Amino acid sequence: MxxxxxxxxxxxxDAVPPSERRAYDRWRPDRAVVTTxxxxDYDEQLAAADVSIVFNIALPDPLGGTGIPxxxxxxxxxxxEFAAADPARRIGFLSVDPTAPGSIEEAERCRVELGxxxxxxxxxxxxxxxxxxxxxELYRWAERHGLPILFHQGTSPIRDAPLRYAHPLTMDEIALAFPQLRIVMAHMGHPWQRDTIAVIRKHPHVYADVSALPYRAWSFWECMRLASEWGATHKLLLGSDFPIATTAETIAxxxxxxxxxxxTALPRVPEEEIEAIIHRDALAALGLERPAPGEASDARGDASPPAGGPGDATEETR
Known part of the structure; x- marks a missing residue:
């Protein structure tokens, strides 16, 4: 799987109207990314995945300069709604701003009512x-209910996004305080992949995904080789960062x-470790069960977003 x-x-x-098409040229160094x-489009670009985890991020405004609705x-x-439309292949994650009034109540509503x-x-x-x-307080709630948290980690071209809030070493402190909380550190915390490796090899329930790494070939090889040398590739999970990349592109x-x-005489990343990342049972690692077809709850199953209307933001930066 x-x-x-x-x-x-x-x-x-539905299909994106030409007038609402948006692209941004700073998500990856080799090409602009269509962000609407x-x-x-999702089904086509995720065709190589049997199951995907999908989410938005709770932002009050579009990310500066990206044009994302x-x-x-x-x-x-x-x-x-999107997860409920194909519950055998999609697992939805919620997002809240922990500092907003009623954030825990909103998280609980998302868990109970939205599934x-x-x-x-x-x-x-x-x-x-x-x-x-x-x-x-939000981490404590998630740990109590067994919900994993995926954190953006690492750099960003968005000028008003503080880098210190996304440095991988903060995850060490969170994992120490909440040892049963399952955590995914996105993008191996690029460009601080070494710090991410130090954190994931230390904590049993902390993982990292490999999304947003392949477009920088040298640092990609280096961090994968370091993860192998430090015995940490078993803590790496497959991630594409759609729409930044596709599942098949990431696997390739x-x-x-x-x-x-x-x-060269430089050492290789063992092929068997690469294949293990591609085929890792990330759901088991994160304490999630693969839903059966038709499992969507009534609260989600009859809902649908406005046809052709903008939804929410893709937020990750590379």
């Missing part, structure tokens, strides 16, 4: 202290990670 742990809820249910996308009132509803099964946070984008009391890049050192 192939599980893609890092995808973003499509912005539109449909449910059909955002509807704060539908951050979680649009994810729940969302994990949490997505981007402290740098949401501009909250990941070690502050409000954030810790993993299998080609050693190409940059061909013809």
């Amino acid at each position: 192939i599980v893609d742990v890092h995808t973003h809820t499509p912005t539109h249910r 996308n449909s449910w059909a 955002t509807d704060p009132a539908r951050i979680n509803e649009s994810t729940a 969302l099964r994990g949490v997505k946070l981007g402290p740098n984008y949401q501009r909250f202290d990941p070690l502050g009391p409000a954030a810790c 890049a993993l299998r080609d990670v050693n190409a940059i050192v061909e013809g």
Whole structure:
């Protein structure tokens, strides 16, 4: 089974009208990324995955300069509706701003009424202290209910997103305080992959995903080789960061990670470790069960977002 742990809820249910098409040229260094996308676009670009985890992020406004449409009132509803449309292949995560009034109540509503099964946070984008009391209250709630949290980790071209809020070493402190909380550190915390490796090898329930890494061939090889040397590749999970990349593109890049050192004496990332990442049972690692077809609850199953209308933001930066 192939599980893609890092995808973003499509912005539109139906085909994106030409007037609403948006692209952004700073998500990855090799090309611009179309940031408005449909449910059909998602299915096409996630075809290589058997199951995917999908989420929005609770932002009050669009990310500066990206042109990504955002509807704060539908951050979680649009994810729940999308996940419910194909419950055997999609698992939805909720997002809240821990510092907002009623954030725990909203998280509980998403868990109970919307059936969302994990949490997505981007402290740098949401501009909250990941070690502050409000954030810790949310971690405590998630740990109590067995919901994993996927954190944006690492750099960002968004000028007003504080980098210190997304540094991997903050995850060490969170894992120490909440040892049963299952955590995914997105993007291996690039460019601080070494710090991420130190954290994931130390804590049993802390993992990292490999999304947003393959477009920088040298640092991709280096961090994968370091993870192998430190015995930490078993803590790495497959993630595409749709719409930034596709599942198939990410798998192909993993299998080609050693190409940059061909013809040199530099060590290779073992092929068996690469294949293990591609086929890892991330759901088991995160304490999630694969839903059966038709499992969607009544609360989600009859809902649908506005046809062709913008949904919520894709927020990750590379």
